[in-house]
Structure formats: structure tokens, C-alpha cells
Amino acid sequence: MKPITLFAHAIVLLGVSVSSGQDKESQHQAPVAEIRQAAVAFLQSLRPELREQAMFAMDDKERRAWSNLPATSFKREGVSFKEMSSEQRSFAHQLLQSTLSSQGYLKTTGIMHVDELLKSMAEERRPNRTPMFGHDLYWIGIFGDPEKDDSWGWQLDGHHLALNITVVGDEVSVRPQFMGSDPARLPEGTYAGWKVQGAEDEKGKQFYALLDEDQRAKATIAEVAPRDVITGPTRGDQLKQPTGLPASELNDTQRRMLVSLIEEYAHNYEHDIAHIQMERILESGLDKIHFAWAGTSEGKPYYYRIHGPTVIIEFDNHFPPGRSSGPVNHIHTVFREPGNDYGEDLLRKHLMESPHHQDHQHDHEHEHEHE
Template identity: 80%
Template sequence: MKRFALPAILLVGVTVTNAQEKKEQPKAPVAEIRQAAVGFLEGLSPELRKQASFTLDDQERRAWSNLPATSFKREGVSFKEMSPEQRSLAHRLLQSTLSSQGYLKTTGIMHLDEILKSLAEKRRPTNTPMFGHDLYWIGIFGDPAKDSSWGWQLDGHHLALNITVIGDEVSVRPTFMGSDPARLPEGTYSGWKVQSAEDEKGKQLFASLNEKQRAKAIIGNVAPRDVITGPTRGDQLKTPTGLPASDLNAAQRRLLMSLINEYVHNFEHNIAHIQMDRILAAGLEKIHFAWAGTEEGKPYYYRIHGPTVIIEFDNHFPPGRNSGAVNHIHTVFREPGNDYGEDLLRKHLLESPHHQVEK
């Protein structure tokens, strides 16, 4: 059989291109996010635009919760107040920053709340609903059309996205995602699990540990009632505990990386890779995996904690119960020292000429 050789010039071209690709660093889609935020604000009425707008340092930026609307008052513009066209612009804002995976989880949590609303209304009809797709609020912090530093937030039951744009960088933490029920037990959507991967990958990693590794990883036989670094509690964990990644074998490190990626890749492709670069730059060996809850059929919890990452997962009994099915998930994804882009903002203020004060 006659063989054909590629021209040398093409081979050289491929080599150069690959070298260039290796050197090229991912860039966050700042322009796209900015355009989506500006479009959302411009699509609102003057009254709603004022309602949706806050300064970057407004206390509302850190005032988010996983509680239902009847237990925690939100500010901004709710989906209930938006027209269909305005809701489309809101979804465009979500899509500008989230990956397809993250967008489906986000909207899945919102849809799950609609199912909770239907179940609650069957049990006890009320004029003040606790749940529902309408009860999620969007706020814009700063002016995306003019400011180099600004942000946006989506806040509602079991869902809080906190996005900060600083120059050409994007901070996406803290993020809270939860689901109740974690697995729908009946009805049209029976078997549906919005956060199945976070659950199953965590259990898979724990199951892979040998007896010696488990002795280090287990921090309690009983799981905590909730994630520790939830709303207003971002600084509760100082020192990583549990099993260091340096004690994992190659296959277990792959499981750990897959679990971390499940949270990181809820965001747009380049944002996700930048996030993972920040996590790995601090040293994979410095990341610890911890587990609590060792009794079969009882609540369980895991934590991933390193210099630039805190991930918590908790699967517990339904609210207000101490028995029954373990079917209520809370997760949080944080960055110590850089939640809300704090570290990036400090660097930006020091390095940007227009922020410098003449002496």
C-alpha cells in the first residue's frame, strides 16, 4: 500500500500552533457577562432598574440565604416582577457565566422549588407562598456599563450565585446550591436528582479509602446538621482537617479531582479552568478530604479544604425532622481570602492607575 507523507511545512505549522496553545492562558468572558448584565438592566422599567441596582459595597451583596422567601427577605428584582422578555434577559445573564451543566443545575433547583410549592399548596393552601420559581431575585452591584469592578447576584431558596467582575477577571464564589428533596420519590419526575454527581462522586471517593485512610478522613461519626460555612459563616473554617491528598493513590487523586471539577465546572469553560488553576497552584497535596456520618441510612457530610478552596456537602433529613429518608442536600463552594473577589479587588485597587492617589 502506498503511503503518503504530510508536507513538512504542515507539520511545522502544527508544532508551532500546539506550542502557542500551551502558552495561551484562558480568559474569562468578561465582555459577554458585561453585555448580558447591561442588557438585563436596559430591559427593565426605570422603577425595576432602580430596584435591581446597588453599589458594589452595598451590604445586600453579602446578604444571601438558603432559606425560603418567608424566612429571609431578599432585595433586587424577583422573577415574579419580570415580564417574559425580562425573564429571558435574566436567563441570558445566567448563561453568560454558567456552563451548560451549571445552568441546568441552577434552573433545576428553581424548578424543584416550583414542585415544592405545589406540594406545599396541597398540604396547606396559603396566599403567601414559601417556594416557587418566582421567588428568586437578581441584583446588580455597580454599573456594568461603566465600572471596571462590578457584580451580580442570584438569590433564593437553596440557591445563591455571587459573581464579581474585576477588570478582566471573574470571581464566582461563594456559591450555594441545595435540593429538597434531593431525589424526588414519586410523581412525574420520580427519581430526578438535581445534584446527583456531587452526591455520588463524594460517596465514591470515600468508598475507595482503606482503613488507614478512613481513620484520618473521618472527623465525626455523626454528620453536622448543615454546612459549616453557610450564609454569614464564611470564615468558620480556618485549618484543613481530614485526609491530605498526598495520602491518596493515583486512582483516588483522580476521584478527588473529578469531585472538585464537579463544582468548578458549574461555571463557563474558561472561568472553570481559571478556578482550577488557582486551586492547583496552591498545591494539590495541601487539600484535605474530610467525612462525617458513618452509620448506614443516616445523614452524611464531606468537605474538601485547601488554601484556595472550601467545598462542603451535606445530605440530611428533611427540615424539622430527625428521622426518615436522608434526602436534603446543601452544598457550598468558597475561596478563602477571595470570596466576593476580595483579593482580586485589593490587587486591582493597587495596580490600576485610575485608582492611584497622587502624592
């Protein structure tokens, strides 16, 4: 980490508010060229009909149409891994690797692999049923033209996994993100003990355990955990005001642990993208971030939320689908950016500052003057 970034972290951890990240230039640069090259290579690997199937306009409704549900419960568009050749799958994975960190790539492919295990278990129980799980049932869509457009994006969508990437000029938005695991911890078989999202789970519990009695009372928003995350698919604007315990009431150890928990989500992305995410979150003021917890009974579902001006993180660990007892072993998480999901803030800024758009707006106004 560069010295200025360390300094910014030190200021935040000491509890001093830092001005908005919009006021100063980041020391990190998102790998826009690499992401663009990977997207172009993926599209060029597809035969014409699949390429047409993969591409959407930037404002197509599909860009916001994603779900954590299995393929039999939610119809997806784009190109599925089932339709890709081995070579095309390789290009698809290169696209993932261009934007994700090694930990994020392993979580992403781990979630897809868990779904493949679910497929095997489902086939054992009901061999002739239409497949609803599996690595094949994840779709990639490209929005805009990465070869020509300044603003474009890509999406990976499937069961328990949605990545929404928006490129605007030399900046990248990586939210909203949904990641889930069922089972969260594999109980038996070859992969017994495997836990794709173990860090999000354990760090959340560790942070809650660091709180004293009064802090826990403030942080706890419900004795029973909600059945799902609040800001899931189509519900991005459900949380307006932060609730729970403000970070201004944390000691230095607790503040460091909270930052580490946030980093677990941000660092699913490439090094520079992750640091830019953390700058946006911390420079809006760590003290403005609240931590909330629900679920206080041992062995029952639990939930936590991190909510500030530029971040919403939700985590829940619940009973498996269709059950209301037994082990808590089904994780859902979301990582959102209020006001900049799908790069909304970046797109507005680009529209205002781009000479091309300014000229277009000037011409439009000039036409009205002569009407």
C-alpha cells in the same frame, strides 16, 4: 484542554507542588465582555423603577446578604422573577447562561424548578398560606454599573440557591456559591427519580469508598454528620485550618477522583472560568488539600469537606426539614475561595495596580503634604 494545562494537571497528579497561579498567566480568558453585555441588556429591559430596584453600589451590604432559607424566612432585595415580564425573564436567563456552563445552568434552573414543585406540594397541604417556595421567589441584583465600571457584579439569590459573581477588569470571581436540593431525589410523580445534584452526591461517596481503612480513619472527623454546612450564609470564615486526610497520602487513582470531585463544582461555570478556577485550586498545591468525612452509619446523614488554600467545598445530605428519621434526602453545598470570596483578592490587586486608583492615591498623599 491546552497542552500546558494538561502538563500542569500531570504535575499535580504526580504529587509535585506547583507555584502559585499568581506567578504565571492563565491560558484561559474569562468571557467578561459577554457577561457585561448580558447584564447591561438585562438592566435595559427593566422599566426605570425596576432598574433602580435592581442596582446597588458595589459596597452595598446586600452584596453579602444572601441565604438558603425560603422567602418567608429571609427578606431579599433586587428584582424577583415574579416582577419580571416574559421578555425580562429571558434576559435574566441570558445573564445566567453567560456565566454558567450547560451543567451549571441546568443545576441552577433545576433547583428553581424543584422549588416550584415544593410550592405545588405546599399549596395542596395549605392552599391559603403565603407562598414561601417557587420559581417566582428568586431575586437578581446588580452591584456597580456593568456599563461603566471596571469592577461590578451580579447575584442570584433564593431558596437553596445563591450565585455571587464579581467582575474585576478581565477577571471573574464566582464564589461563594450555595446550591441545595429538597428533595434531593424526587420520590414520586412525573419527575420521580430526578436528582439535580446527583454527581456531587455520588462522586463524594465513590471517593470515600476508594479510601482504605487507615485513610478513612484519618478522613473521618465525626461519627455523626453536622446538621448543616459550616460555612453557610454569614459564616464564610468559620473554617480556619484544613482537617481530615491530606491529598499527599492518596494514590494516583484516588487523586484523580478527588480532582474530578472538585471539578464537579468548578465546572458549573463557563469553560474558561471553570479552568481558571481549577488552576487557582491546583496550583496552590493539591497536597495541601484535605478531605474530611462525617457520618458513618448506614442510612444516616453524611457530610464531606474539601479544604485547601484556595478552596472550601462542603456537602451534606440530611433528613428533610423538621425530621430526624426516614430517608436522607436534603442536600446543601457550598463552594468558597478563602481570601477571594466576592473577588476580595482581585479587588485588592486591582486597587493597587489600576492607574486611576494610583493617581487618586498620589493626589490624596500630595494633599496631605500641604496640610
